Amino acid sequence: MIRLILIRLLTFVPTVIVASMVLFVAVNVVPGSASKAALGIYATPQAVKRFEHQHGLDRPLVIQYVEWAGKAVRGNFGMSFQNAVAVGPEVKKRLPVTLQLAGMAFLVAVGLAISLGALAGFYHQRLPDVCITSIATLFGSVPNFWLATLLIYLFSLHLGWLPTGGYVPYSEDLVANLRGMILPSIALGVVSSGLLIRIMRTSLIEVMSAHFIETAQSKGISNFNLVIRHALRNALIPFLTVSAVEFGFLVGGVVILEDVFRIPGIGSLVLVGIINRDYPVLLAAAMVITMIVLVTNLLVDLLATMIDPRQVRARN
Amino acid sequence: MSIIGSTGGDVLEINGLSIELTGRGKTVGSIVHDVSLRIGHREIVGLIGESGSGKTIAAKSLIGLLPNRIRVTEGTAMFRGTDLFTLSPKAIRKIRGKAISVIPQDALHALNPVHRIGRQVGEPLSIHTDRSGSAIREIVLEYLAKVKIDNPRLRARQYPHQFSGGMQQRALTAMAVSTEPSLIIADEPTTALDVTIQAQIIALLKDLRDGTEASFLFISHDLGLVSTLCDRIYVMYAGEIVESAQGADIFSKPRHPYTRALIGSVPRLHENPDTLQIIAGQIASPFEHDSGCRFRARCSFAEDRCANPQPMRSHGGIHVSRCWIED
Ligand SMILES: Nc1ncnc2c1ncn2[C@@H]1O[C@H](COP(=O)(O)OP(=O)(O)OP(=O)(O)O)[C@@H](O)[C@H]1O
Ligand code: SF4
Ligand SMILES: [Mg+2]
Numbered sequence: 304m305i306r307l308i309l310i311r312l313l314t315f316v317p318t319v320i321v322a323s324m325v326l327f328v329a330v331n332v333v334p335g336s337a338s339k340a341a342l343g344i345y346a347t348p349q350a351v352k353r354f355e356h357q358h359g360l361d362r363p364l365v366i367q368y369v370e371w372a373g374k375a376v377r378g379n380f381g382m383s384f385q386n387a388v389a390v391g392p393e394v395k396k397r398l399p400v401t402l403q404l405a406g407m408a409f410l411v412a413v414g415l416a417i418s419l420g421a422l423a424g425f426y427h428q429r430l431p432d433v434c435i436t437s438i439a440t441l442f443g444s445v446p447n448f449w450l451a452t453l454l455i456y457l458f459s460l461h462l463g464w465l466p467t468g469g470y471v472p473y474s475e476d477l478v479a480n481l482r483g484m485i486l487p488s489i490a491l492g493v494v495s496s497g498l499l500i501r502i503m504r505t506s507l508i509e510v511m512s513a514h515f516i517e518t519a520q521s522k523g524i525s526n527f528n529l530v531i532r533h534a535l536r537n538a539l540i541p542f543l544t545v546s547a548v549e550f551g552f553l554v555g556g557v558v559i560l561e562d563v564f565r566i567p568g569i570g571s572l573v574l575v576g577i578i579n580r581d582y583p584v585l586l587a588a589a590m591v592i593t594m595i596v597l598v599t600n601l602l603v604d605l606l607a608t609m610i611d612p613r614q615v616r617a618r619n
Numbered sequence: 620m621s622i623i624g625s626t627g628g629d630v631l632e633i634n635g636l637s638i639e640l641t642g643r644g645k646t647v648g649s650i651v652h653d654v655s656l657r658i659g660h661r662e663i664v665g666l667i668g669e670s671g672s673g674k675t676i677a678a679k680s681l682i683g684l685l686p687n688r689i690r691v692t693e694g695t696a697m698f699r700g701t702d703l704f705t706l707s708p709k710a711i712r713k714i715r716g717k718a719i720s721v722i723p724q725d726a727l728h729a730l731n732p733v734h735r736i737g738r739q740v741g742e743p744l745s746i747h748t749d750r751s752g753s754a755i756r757e758i759v760l761e762y763l764a765k766v767k768i769d770n771p772r773l774r775a776r777q778y779p780h781q782f783s784g785g786m787q788q789r790a791l792t793a794m795a796v797s798t799e800p801s802l803i804i805a806d807e808p809t810t811a812l813d814v815t816i817q818a819q820i821i822a823l824l825k826d827l828r829d830g831t832e833a834s835f836l837f838i839s840h841d842l843g844l845v846s847t848l849c850d851r852i853y854v855m856y857a858g859e860i861v862e863s864a865q866g867a868d869i870f871s872k873p874r875h876p877y878t879r880a881l882i883g884s885v886p887r888l889h890e891n892p893d894t895l896q897i898i899a900g901q902i903a904s905p906f907e908h909d910s911g912c913r914f915r916a917r918c919s920f921a922e923d924r925c926a927n928p929q930p931m932r933s934h935g936g937i938h939v940s941r942c943w944i945e946d
Binding site: 515517519520522523536537610611 | 682684712713714715716717720721723725728729730731732733734742743746747778780791794
C-alpha cells in the first residue's frame with residue numbers, strides 16, 4: 304500500500320512540472336500584449352520597452368520560466384502588473400472559496416450520478432432507466448451559465464429563497480455562506496452529472512451481469528442490499544476514474560460561474576488576469592487551478608485502487 | 620412410483636414442470652418440458668445432460684431466479700409441503716440461501732472480488748438469522764475448517780483472488796452448507812476445475828453428505844462422475860427427462876438411445892480413445908421442438924413413429940425411460 308502511494312507520488316511530480324510548462328507557454332503566446340494592457344494602447348515604444356525590461360519579458364522564455372517556477376514553488380508568484388500587489392497572498396486568500404465551490408459542486412455531481420446512475424442501471428431498459436437516461440442527456444447538454452441564470456431567476460428573483468450571488472466567508476456566517484453556495488454548486492454539479500450518471504449506469508449494468516451477482520441472489524439477499532453491498536462498490540471502481548476527469552471540466556466551469564455569481568475565488572482571478580493580460584495573476588491563478596485538478600486526480604486514483612483489493616495486493 | 624433408495628419422505632417433488640421462453644407475451648420456445656423429479660431425504664440425485672439441455676434453468680426455477688422472459692408455464696414443485704412456484708418473490712427469497720442453497724457452476728467467477736471470503740461465506744447467515752457478527756464469524760470459521768480449508772482464520776480475511784479455483788469452490792461449498800439447508804443444488808460444481816481438483820471436491824461432497832441432513836441435486840454433464848456419487852440419476856435431453864434409474868443402473872443397464880450414446884462418449888480407462896463415440900449433431904434449439912421425440916434428429920434408431928410423443932416405459936423398480944423402441 305505504501306509502495307503504491309509512493310509510486311503515484313513519484314509520477315505526480317513530473318506531471319506537475321510538465322503541466323506548469325505548458326501553462327507558462329500558453330499564457331505567453333496568447334495574443335495581446337501585457338504592456339499595452341498595463342500602459343494603455345497609446346503607450347510609446349520606449350515606455351513599452353521599459354515595461355518589458357522591468358518585468359523581464361524581453362528575456363528568453365526558458366529563463367523566464369525557470370525564474371517563475373523557482374519562485375512559485377516557494378509560494379511567491381510575483382507582483383501584479385496592474386496594481387503592484389503581491390499575487391501569492393491574493394491567491395491564498397481566494398483558494399478556500401474556490402475549493403469550497405468546486406468541492407460542493409463535485410459532491411452534487413457525484414451524488415446525483417451514483418444515485419440516479421445506479422437506479423437506471425438496476426432498472427436497465429425499464430421505465431426508470433429511460434427517464435433517467437433522458438434526464439442525464441439533458442443535464443449534460445445545458446451550458447452551466449445558462450442553467451445558473453435559470454436558477455437565479457427561479458430561486459432568487461422569483462421565489463426569493465436564495466441570494467442572487469455574492470460571497471460570505473464561512474468563518475463569518477456558515478448559513479449565509481452555504482446559502483450563497485447552493486445555486487452555483489447545483490449549476491456546476493448538475494451539468495457535470497450528465498456524463499457521470501451515464502458512466503455509473505453502464506458500470507452498474509456491467510457489474511449486474513457478473514456471475515457473483517447471481518451467487519449473491521442465490522443467498523436470498525434483498526434487491527436493495529444486492530445493489531448496495533455487491534454491485535455499487537464494484538461499479539465505483541471504473542466510475543471514480545472517470546469522475547476525476549470530469550472534475551477537471553467542472554473546475555473549468557468554476558471560472559465562469561464565479562463571475563456569474565460574483566464569487567471572489569481563483570476563477571474570477573483567472574478572468575481578471577486574461578482581460579488585463581496580467582501574466583503573474585493569470586499564471587498563478589491558472590496554476591493553482593491546475594494543481595486542484597491534479598491533486599484531486601491523484602486522490603481519486605488512490606481511492607479507486609484502495610477499494611479494489613486486487614490492485615492493493617498486486618502492487619504490494 | 621416406489622421410493623427405493625430413499626430413507627424418508629421426499630424433500631422435493633417436481634411434477635410436470637415446463638419452462639418456456641416468451642417474447643412479447645407469447646411463447647417462443649420450450650426450454651424444459653414435462654419434467655418430473657423427486658429427491659428423498661438425504662439423497663443425492665443426479666441430473667445430467669449435454670450443455671444447453673436445460674439443467675441450470677430447471678434448477679433456477681426452483682428458487683425463483685429465472686432470467687427475464689423465461690417462465691414456468693406448468694407444473695408444481697412441492698418442497699416441504701408448499702409449491703415453490705406459487706410463492707411470492709419475498710417468500711421464495713426466505714427459502715433461497717437458507718432451506719435451499721446453491722453451489723454455483725463457475726467457481727472462478729462466483730465470488731465478489733472486492734469482499735473478503737469470510738464475509739461472503741457468512742452472508743447467508745447474516746441474511747437469514749439474527750445472529751451477531753461475531754457468532755457468524757465463529758460459524759464461518761467452523762465451516763471453512765469443515766471444507767478442509769487450512770488456517771481458516773487467516774483465509775477468511777483474504778480476498779477471492781488469493782484463493783485457487785479449488786479453494787474458491789470449497790469456500791462456496793462452505794457457504795452453501797452453513798445454513799444447514801434441506802436441499803443443496805450443486806450446479807456442475809467441478810466443471811471449471813482441473814481433474815485432480817475435481818476429484819477432491821467430489822470427495823468433499825461425499826464427506827459432507829454423511830455429515831448433514833441435506834439432500835443434493837447434483838447437476839453435471841459427466842455421467843461417469845455422477846454415477847459414483849448419486850443414489851439416483853435423471854438423464855435430461857433438450858429439456859426432457861428421457862431416462863431415470865438408480866445410480867449404478869444407468870451406467871450398467873442404460874435403456875434410452877441417448878443415455879447409451881452418452882455412455883459411449885465417456886472415456887474409460889484402458890479404452891482405445893479411437894473407438895470413443897461422440898454423439899453426432901447438435902442439441903435442437905428451444906425453438907425447434909415439436910411434440911415428437913426431441914432426440915430423433917440424432918438418434919440412430921429413429922423410426923417414423925418417433926415423430927409422436929414417446930411412451931414411458933418401466934424397466935423394473937424406479938428405472939424408467941421414454942422411447943418408442945423396446946430394447
Ligand atoms: N438468459 C437466457 N435467455 C434466453 N435463453 C436462455 C437463457 N439462459 C439459458 N437459455 C436457454 O435455455 C436453454 C437451457 O440452458 P441451461 O443453461 O439451462 O443449460 P444447461 O443444461 O445448464 O447447460 P450447461 O451444461 O452449459 O450449463 C438453452 O437453450 C439456452 O439457450
Ligand atoms: S423415441 Fe425414437 S428417436 Fe427418440 S430416442 Fe427412441 S428411438 Fe430414438
Ligand atoms: Mg448449466
